[in-house]
Amino acid sequence: MDMQQEAVKDYGVRLGDDALILGHRLSEWCGKAPALEEDLALANTALDFIGRSRLFYSHAAELEGNRVSEDTYAYTRDCREFRNLLICELPCGDFAFTMARQYLVDEFYLAFMQGLTFSVEQTLAGVAAKAVKESRYHLRRSRQWMRVLGQGTDESHDRLQTAVNDLWGYTPEMFEPDELERKLVAAGVAVDTSGLKDDWMKAVNKTLAEASVQRPEGNWAVRGGRQGIHTEYLGHLLSELQFVQRAYPGLEW
């Protein structure tokens, strides 16, 4: 594997990490969502993200000459080796928090995946083309929930406002390219996430206004996921996600 391939592999793994960790969080709602329809919807969205992670991981494994597999990335790495955005690993919180997070990342991922369809890496472009269709659907639903919760009862509105306040500082990280991303942008492989911020902000402003939610003031920001520096929550998540493979290494279904 040359340096360029190594970088493409790392890029694929981080995109897989985003999708796996967020997918796992969504799957935690299975069996306890507020209504049966929501239970189905959250589980199906989780499935889309976990499927997305499998596609990114298996491409990375191919670049490593299949010495490893998608499972190696998912089940045998520890916190510091994961490169997902921090917003993906935050606990589900209440339903408002889950939907607000989903909305904020759906706006991001739709634009991101649209950009990635132009990647010179054919497999990444192919995964992105599928993801665009799914993200469009996810966004339609999460945006609708923003309006419903924001314009619902005082309690649903307050919970949504609190969720947006708590999530806000985790959003800048989505638009901060690191060295790997910059290198791959120059090679035509990666999406320049700094270029997605203005349109994201415009779309979010519009939705927050429709939901009668105030955009949080201040500029606090938490970052580190792309460097493997995580919140305290990721370890707990992995202990559940990886339990079977840790207890019975190499076990297959």
Place this chain on the structure above:
Amino acid sequence: MSPVPSLWTLLDAVKDPEIPVVSIWELGILQDICQPDEGVVRVKLTPTYSGCPAMDVIAEDIVRTLECSGYPQVEIERSLSPAWSSTWILPNARRRMRNFGIVPPVADSANSIACPQCDSTETLLVSEFGSTACKALYRCSSCGEPFDYFKPI
């Protein structure tokens, strides 16, 4: 004309486990079949959704079907590009899908989704997601029956 027409006929027997009246070719999941080497059959598949759990079952069904017909060496190749589109579902399959109780994807507006039981267009979206990722859940206001709608993507 495919060089392996008999293999296509064989794999007509493989259905989507969620929609057992439609073959994987009619659904657009089965992309190609070839014999790169003597005794080897390579089957190219494309998933409907990234996380579609039926894909693993479908791949197993293909391998089993071919094995039973004397092709023990089967390679499953996954193709992602171009991304699967619900417009690839063949007209006959759409008809059978509807008779089975699943409304096939409608390209334009959600208003023209007619109940597969009574044909009424007075239907309501209950959930953006139904029993699987590829379907949404609707209810007919006329006959009261809930039904699945295959989402257009």
